[in-house]
Amino acid sequence: xxxxxxxxxxxxxxxxxxxxxxxxxxxxxxxxxxxxxxxxxxxxxxxxxxxxxxxxxxxxxxxxxxxxxxxxxxxxxxxxxxxxxxxxxxxxxxxxxxxxxxxxxxxxxxxxxxxxxxxxxxxxxxxxxxxxxxxxxxxxxxxxxxxxxxxxxxxxxxxxxxxxxxxxxxxxxxxxxxxxxxxxxxxxxxxxxxxxxxxxxxxxxxxxxxxxxxxxxxxxxxxxxxxxxxxxxxxxxxxxxxxxxxxxxxxxxxxxxxxxxxxxxxxxxxxxxxxxxxxxxxxxxxxxxxxxxxxxxxxxxxxxxxx
Amino acid sequence: xxxxxxxxxxxxxxxxxxxxxxxxxxxxxxxxxxxxxxxxxxxxxxxxxxxxxxxxxxxxxxxxxxxxxxxxxxxxxxxxxxxxxxxxxxxxxxxxxxxxxxxxxxxxxxxxxxxxxxxxxxxxxxxxxxxxxxxxxxxxxxxxxxxxxxxxxxxxxxxxxxxxxxxxxxxxxxxxxxxxxxxxxxxxxxxxxxxxxxxxxxxxxxxxxxxxxxxxxxxxxxxxxxxxxxxxxxxxxxxxxxxxxxxxxxxxxxxxxxxxxxxxxxxxxxxxxx
Numbered sequence: 001x002x003x004x005x006x007x008x009x010x011x012x013x014x015x016x017x018x019x020x021x022x023x024x025x026x027x028x029x030x031x032x033x034x035x036x037x038x039x040x041x042x043x044x045x046x047x048x049x050x051x052x053x054x055x056x057x058x059x060x061x062x063x064x065x066x067x068x069x070x071x072x073x074x075x076x077x078x079x080x081x082x083x084x085x086x087x088x089x090x091x092x093x094x095x096x097x098x099x100x101x102x103x104x105x106x107x108x109x110x111x112x113x114x115x116x117x118x119x120x121x122x123x124x125x126x127x128x129x130x131x132x133x134x135x136x137x138x139x140x141x142x143x144x145x146x147x148x149x150x151x152x153x154x155x156x157x158x159x160x161x162x163x164x165x166x167x168x169x170x171x172x173x174x175x176x177x178x179x180x181x182x183x184x185x186x187x188x189x190x191x192x193x194x195x196x197x198x199x200x201x202x203x204x205x206x207x208x209x210x211x212x213x214x215x216x217x218x219x220x221x222x223x224x225x226x227x228x229x230x231x232x233x234x235x236x237x238x239x240x241x242x243x244x245x246x247x248x249x250x251x252x253x254x255x256x257x258x259x260x261x262x263x264x265x266x267x268x269x270x271x272x273x274x275x276x277x278x279x280x281x282x283x284x285x286x287x288x289x290x291x292x293x294x295x296x297x298x299x300x301x302x303x304x305x306x307x
Numbered sequence: 308x309x310x311x312x313x314x315x316x317x318x319x320x321x322x323x324x325x326x327x328x329x330x331x332x333x334x335x336x337x338x339x340x341x342x343x344x345x346x347x348x349x350x351x352x353x354x355x356x357x358x359x360x361x362x363x364x365x366x367x368x369x370x371x372x373x374x375x376x377x378x379x380x381x382x383x384x385x386x387x388x389x390x391x392x393x394x395x396x397x398x399x400x401x402x403x404x405x406x407x408x409x410x411x412x413x414x415x416x417x418x419x420x421x422x423x424x425x426x427x428x429x430x431x432x433x434x435x436x437x438x439x440x441x442x443x444x445x446x447x448x449x450x451x452x453x454x455x456x457x458x459x460x461x462x463x464x465x466x467x468x469x470x471x472x473x474x475x476x477x478x479x480x481x482x483x484x485x486x487x488x489x490x491x492x493x494x495x496x497x498x499x500x501x502x503x504x505x506x507x508x509x510x511x512x513x514x515x516x517x518x519x520x521x522x523x524x525x526x527x528x529x530x531x532x533x534x535x536x537x538x539x540x541x542x543x544x545x546x547x548x549x550x551x552x553x554x555x556x557x558x559x560x561x562x563x564x565x566x567x568x569x570x571x572x573x574x575x576x577x578x579x580x581x
Binding site: 003059064071251257258300 | 365408419510546556561
């Protein structure tokens with residue numbers, strides 16, 4: 001059954017969108033990720049213009065992160081203060097990102113940058129995760145106890161000025177790295193249409209030394225607000241948020257996430273991570289293929305507004 | 308005599324707003340103007356409606372335009388020496404053509420050229436193969452056909468070879484996307500003077516004012532042209548969404564975000580696990 005996307009101005013198959021949403025929702029429930037980094041490339045593979053895929057991806061992330069953030073808020077595993085500081089950085093980063101986004105769109109280089117960012121980020125994160133999880137699986141087979149190396153208590157980040165106390169996280173840390181991290185994630189959110197959890201969570205654990213129990217809730221909180229902000233700003237500056245497209249993805253996604261979470265409980269952590277890593281690498285390779293292989297048509301058209 | 312009707316067969320995807328048709332489509336109407344001198348043929352086309360609204364699930368359709376020849380010479384007519392070309396030209400918009408080049412192994416857009424007044428769509432129906440109707444020179448003079456419509460570059464200082472290359476790419480891309488189409492045999496004579504032209508409306512046909520033009524040729528010589536206007540509008544829910552997104556973008560953005568929050572919350576209620 002065809003459905004017309006009013007902003008993308010094209011007809012697509014509703015079942016493909018629902019399946020796409022459900023599949024990504026399933027994976028995001030399975031791995032505990034937002035899924036934005038899968039939705040946007042999938043939409044691009046489905047010939048949705050990248051500018052619309054990114055802005056709509058941000059909108060979809062709001063829905064998928066909100067239910068998670070709500071759960072953590074009720075359980076009290078959410079550091080509001082840390083989240084708010086991250087958020088302040090995130091808003092600045094997102095605003096800057098949208099500005100860069102509009103500029104690149106005018107220059108005709110947006111598609112290239114979106115693909116490049118995806119290839120580099122997904123390639124790096126996926127590669128690292130893959131190596132780590134394969135090592136963990138090997139160690140488990142050999143019967144070696146996983147070496148719970150506690151990373152050094154203090155690093156250069158903890159020597160920066162402007163310290164602030166975050167009680168829920170039992171943390172006394174400079175707000176500079178927190179703001180910078182928030183801004184970097186906000187920037188990626190607006191250019192790539194991702195929540196940024198896949199970068200935020202490791203960064204919070206390894207750089208800021210935030211206790212693991214509050215990491216996910218706090219990052220989800222920041223992601224919800226920054227994605228909502230990004231959606232609104234994309235809608236006002238670029239008019240690229242397709243609400244029909246977002247809705248189809250959200251409905252599939254919300255349902256899929258529940259089954260994913262159940263399936264996730266049956267799989268082991270390192271196997272799960274190895275699977276996720278392979279998936280991330282596959283998406284990166286597919287995007288890289290389009291960048292490096294001669295396109296079938298070297299020319300492209302873009303309609304211009306009134307001159 | 309003027310017979311006017313635009314019919315869109317099969318699929319119910321096109322809903323015709325017949326209200327505007329008025330007196331024109333009420334059947335044969337006697338022309339008010341004086342009778343032209345004998346043996347000067349003229350051509351008339353008519354549309355039963357000057358407004359077509361396409362709905363969300365529009366997946367392309369055929370547009371039929373009826374027309375008639377006036378003062379046709381019966382002898383030439385019997386020999387089949389009259390030819391008609393009907394064109395539906397979409398609104399003109401500026402277009403940027405970009406070309407990709409390999410830089411450090413990556414294919415990226417480098418050169419670009421802007422053309423002003425490019426018809427977004429252009430569909431043609433002819434009685435015969437175009438080269439059998441008249442000479443290429445005539446087509447060029449009339450700016451008739453997807454390869455002959457005049458496309459003007461914004462920057463006139465660029466060397467002609469580059470402009471030619473980008474222009475050719477533009478026409479080619481328009482043809483591949485189905486926006487520029489040609490139907491040989493799309494115009495058929497029903498009687499000696501009455502003809503029917505079937506044109507292709509692409510699924511992504513642009514909204515706006517389209518111009519239907521009919522060209523009459525006798526023995527390869529251009530005789531007369533006639534035109535009519537047709538407005539294509541988007542209707543229904545999707546159009547409201549589009550308008551909202553462009554005219555009240557802040558409100559639209561907030562609504563999209565709130566809707567997402569609500570969906571997330573609803574998902575939690577429906578699939579509550581804790």
